[in-house]
Amino acid sequence: MERTVGREVRPTLKRIVQAVSEVMGKNEAEMRGRQRSEDIKRRRELVGYLGRRHGEVGLEELRRFLQVRELSTASHAVRRAEARLGQELGFRPLLDHTLRQLDYDIQA
Numbered sequence: 203m204e205r206t207v208g209r210e211v212r213p214t215l216k217r218i219v220q221a222v223s224e225v226m227g228k229n230e231a232e233m234r235g236r237q238r239s240e241d242i243k244r245r246r247e248l249v250g251y252l253g254r255r256h257g258e259v260g261l262e263e264l265r266r267f268l269q270v271r272e273l274s275t276a277s278h279a280v281r282r283a284e285a286r287l288g289q290e291l292g293f294r295p296l297l298d299h300t301l302r303q304l305d306y307d308i309q310a
Contacts, residue, residue: 226248261273
């Protein structure tokens with residue numbers, strides 16, 4: 203992660219989407235599309251979680267990326283990802299791998 207005068211530069215939505223695409227094997231168009239398979243939902247939720255918790259992504263920007271009408275829908279995606287972290291064994295390794303892809307210092 204880059205630093206500027208003692209301040210950490212957090213990843214942009216574009217960089218987060220790119221990292222999730224690299225790790226999970228789907229491109230941005232597939233993640234933004236109308237398809238809502240469980241596989242695509244996991245990717246979208248991971249993008250939302252990373253954007254809100256580790257990036258510089260606001261809810262409005264996330265809402266536009268996810269192509270949903272309500273800010274609450276984008277917020278729910280982040281909460282669903284948080285729930286997956288506690289319930290789904292394979293989700294944490296995906297998150298950690300993506301954070302490494304972003305050159306983010308993983309701290310539990």
